Amino acid sequence: MSITSYAKAVVPHGTTSMISGLDEYISVSGLDGLQEIFQEIDKSPLKVFWGAPHQTPYTFPKSTIKYDITRETHKEVQKWPQCFGVWETVREFIQEQDENTLGAISLAEENRLPVFGCAPMARGKDLNGYLCAGIRLDHESYDHDEVVEKLRNGMHMLIRESVVTHFLSENIRAITEVNPYFARRTSFCTDDVTASEVLEKGHLDNVVRKAIKSGIAPITAIQMATINSAEAYRIDDRIGSISPGRIADILFVDDLTEFNVRQVMTNGKIVAKDYSISYDLKAPKRSEILTSRLDCDLVDKSDFEYKVDITNGKAKVLSMNVVGPFLRERKEEILEVKNNVVIPDIEKDVAMCSVIERFGKNGNKSLAFCSGWKLKSGAMASSAAPDDNNIIVIGTNSSDMAFAVNYLINNKGGQVVVKDGKVLSFLSLPVGGICSDEDPIIVANKEKELTKAANLLGCNLPEPLMYMFFLPITCLPDYALTDLGPIDTQKLCVFNPILSLE
Numbered sequence: 001m002s003i004t005s006y007a008k009a010v011v012p013h014g015t016t017s018m019i020s021g022l023d024e025y026i027s028v029s030g031l032d033g034l035q036e037i038f039q040e041i042d043k044s045p046l047k048v049f050w051g052a053p054h055q056t057p058y059t060f061p062k063s064t065i066k067y068d069i070t071r072e073t074h075k076e077v078q079k080w081p082q083c084f085g086v087w088e089t090v091r092e093f094i095q096e097q098d099e100n101t102l103g104a105i106s107l108a109e110e111n112r113l114p115v116f117g118c119a120p121m122a123r124g125k126d127l128n129g130y131l132c133a134g135i136r137l138d139h140e141s142y143d144h145d146e147v148v149e150k151l152r153n154g155m156h157m158l159i160r161e162s163v164v165t166h167f168l169s170e171n172i173r174a175i176t177e178v179n180p181y182f183a184r185r186t187s188f189c190t191d192d193v194t195a196s197e198v199l200e201k202g203h204l205d206n207v208v209r210k211a212i213k214s215g216i217a218p219i220t221a222i223q224m225a226t227i228n229s230a231e232a233y234r235i236d237d238r239i240g241s242i243s244p245g246r247i248a249d250i251l252f253v254d255d256l257t258e259f260n261v262r263q264v265m266t267n268g269k270i271v272a273k274d275y276s277i278s279y280d281l282k283a284p285k286r287s288e289i290l291t292s293r294l295d296c297d298l299v300d301k302s303d304f305e306y307k308v309d310i311t312n313g314k315a316k317v318l319s320m321n322v323v324g325p326f327l328r329e330r331k332e333e334i335l336e337v338k339n340n341v342v343i344p345d346i347e348k349d350v351a352m353c354s355v356i357e358r359f360g361k362n363g364n365k366s367l368a369f370c371s372g373w374k375l376k377s378g379a380m381a382s383s384a385a386p387d388d389n390n391i392i393v394i395g396t397n398s399s400d401m402a403f404a405v406n407y408l409i410n411n412k413g414g415q416v417v418v419k420d421g422k423v424l425s426f427l428s429l430p431v432g433g434i435c436s437d438e439d440p441i442i443v444a445n446k447e448k449e450l451t452k453a454a455n456l457l458g459c460n461l462p463e464p465l466m467y468m469f470f471l472p473i474t475c476l477p478d479y480a481l482t483d484l485g486p487i488d489t490q491k492l493c494v495f496n497p498i499l500s501l502e
Contacts, residue, residue: 001195001443002435003037004283007046009195009440012272013203014261016249017047019116019233021087025290026056027389028359028432030067031077033289038082040284045264045271047247049235051087051116052077055100058387059474060092060492063482065388066359071103078104078111084235085136090475091119091126092492094133105133114234118475120326123149131155137232139189144173151182156232158189161207163197164325164463168210176215183220187229192466196444208259218256283437290432294383294391294413295360298406303365304352304398306342308501315342316499319350320479320486322372325467328479331371332499342498344369346396346458351375355472356391356405357483358383358433364483368497370394370471376458378419379404380450383433385469390483394468396457408433415465417453424453 001009010018025037041048056069069077077083086108093101108115119130120140131153139158141147147157151174161168168188175183188207202209204225211221230240239247248268254260264272272278308315314334321331333350336343344352349371357364379395381404391408395401404418407426413433417424427446429436436443447465454464461467474480480487485494 001440002283002431002437003040003044003046003048004281005195005435005437005440005443007044008277008281009198010203011045011264011266012261012275012277013198013205014251014253014264015046015203015205016251016264016266017049017239019049019051019084019229019235021051021053022048023053023056023058023087024384024386024389024434025432026053026067026069027065027387028434029289031073033432036284036287036290043284045266045277045281047239047249047266049084049233050082051085052083052104053087054089054093054104054115055098056387058088058090059472059480059482059487060090060096060098061474061482061484061487061494063355063388063472063474063484064357064359064361064364064390070100071107074104074107078107078113083113084233085114085116087116088118089115089133089135091117091122091130092475094130095126096492102133109134116233117155120475121146121477127153136234139191141167141171144171144178147171147174147186148178148182151185155185156228157182157186158229158232159186160189160191161210162190162192163194164192164466168207169214172211172214172216183216183224184228185232187224187232194444194447194463194466195440196447199440199444205259205261212257212259218259222256222259286431286437291412291430294358294409294433296356296358296363296391296409298409299356299365299402301398301402303356304354304367304393304395304401306352306367306369306498307340308337308342308498309340310337310501311340313337314502316501317342317350317369318486318495318497318499319369319371320353320471320481322370322461322467325463325470326476328471328476330478333369333371335369337501344396346376349374351394351396352398352401353392353394353471353481354401355385355481355483356393358389358391358409362483366481366483366485368481368486370481373459373461373464373467378417378424378457380415380417380454380457380465380468381405381408382415382465382469383408383413384415384429384435385472387473388482389432389434390472392469392471392481415450417450417457419457424456425449
């Protein structure tokens with residue numbers, strides 16, 4: 001969803017502000033596109049506090065995007081009035097002493113801006129070294145012991161609860177079982193939600209209800225979703241409490257425990273009632289910066305055939321096996337080689353996957369093997385795929401993979417599921433190839449349709465498209481896929497998925 005569409009979804013549920021790097025927009029449109037988004041935000045009931053990404057892209061090694069943020073960029077953008085900090089500083093970039101990231105942090109110290117973090121599974125010396133860079137908070141912890149260690153080392157913690165990352169029930173144990181006073185430095189995060197989930201379950205209001213059901217006192221849960229977040233991001237002089245001098249963002253609820261949001265006030269005006277925006281909120285007219293075509297050539301099915309040096313035989317391959325949304329483990333399988341091509345095997349749950357560079361920079365096309373989707377036929381593809389938003393595609397055969405990619409190119413981006421050269425479902429994402437201005441209910445219905453179509457291909461994952469477009473994220477263990485090729489995210493390098501041939 002675009003900012004406008006997202007506001008229509010979440011503001012009626014009581015979310016009046018969000019903190020974001022808006023890095024997805026930067027990756028596809030640069031700073032010019034970002035300025036257009038700032039103008040959109042100014043007319044929205046949803047306030048967006050921007051953190052300048054420590055660098056873009058977040059991938060390591062560096063994949064291809066439209067615009068790279070560097071330390072030189074930070075000399076300019078950290079002076080902007082919209083900038084409230086350095087966004088989501090990924091631990092590996094500090095570990096590897098990345099010059100752009102260290103430069104951004106150094107400038108932030110000069111400008112007295114906070115530095116926000118991203119350090120899943122960082123413990124012990126790795127965590128301590130990371131904190132020495134001045135990182136203020138983190139939103140990625142896989143268990144409550146990790147939360148406890150980070151809190152005891154001085155961090156503010158955000159408990160993440162989203163459509164595929166249900167961390168609240170485990171992470172909240174840091175408060176309910178270890179130390180109730182940890183609640184004062186803990187808040188919430190909904191990184192990666194879908195329109196359908198927001199409309200059906202709610203947004204931060206849903207997280208507050210879950211926290212209460214987990215044993216947190218209602219007023220404490222509300223505090224975690226309001227003033228705690230504002231203090232963590234150092235914006236509590238503007239929002240987070242009903243007090244003199246703060247912006248009048250106020251929720252009217254019928255009961256603190258049930259937390260049903262009946263009315264929402266932003267900037268001193270009622271903007272939503274009974275879970276609907278109470279006025280006609282329209283998206284702005286988009287310029288060519290955010291609506292131009294995907295800048296890449298059409299592909300051929302041969303682009304998705306993994307060619308090797310033997311004519312016929314066997315290939316031992318490393319397949320990236322998805323285990324939950326944020327973990328890909330090593331899976332070794334023996335595949336047939338026919339006419340110099342390694343053949344994917346649906347019985348062994350080994351499909352092909354590829355990332356196609358779509359910004360007209362180098363024409364990169366990567367190719368690898370993946371497992372866990374249990375596809376029996378067809379292919380699915382998306383031009384929305386953080387952290388670089390190149391086109392990602394997974395399929396059982398090269399023909400459908402090529403058809404899916406070309407369909408996205410011809411339609412200026414989106415998400416598509418195909419079978420036997422026919423489209424089963426398509427969600428158009430014309431804004432930068434990554435989002436839609438449609439009303440949330442329309443997006444939600446398309447999301448459900450995409451999932452059903454993926455189910456018809458054999459996939460039983462809860463969010464097939466989201467699991468797929470997480471593949472390019474290189475800060476997650478153990479493997480990823482970018483336009484450079486398959487990535488070993490522990491060694492931070494490209495690897496060859498062909499282990500041996502015979």
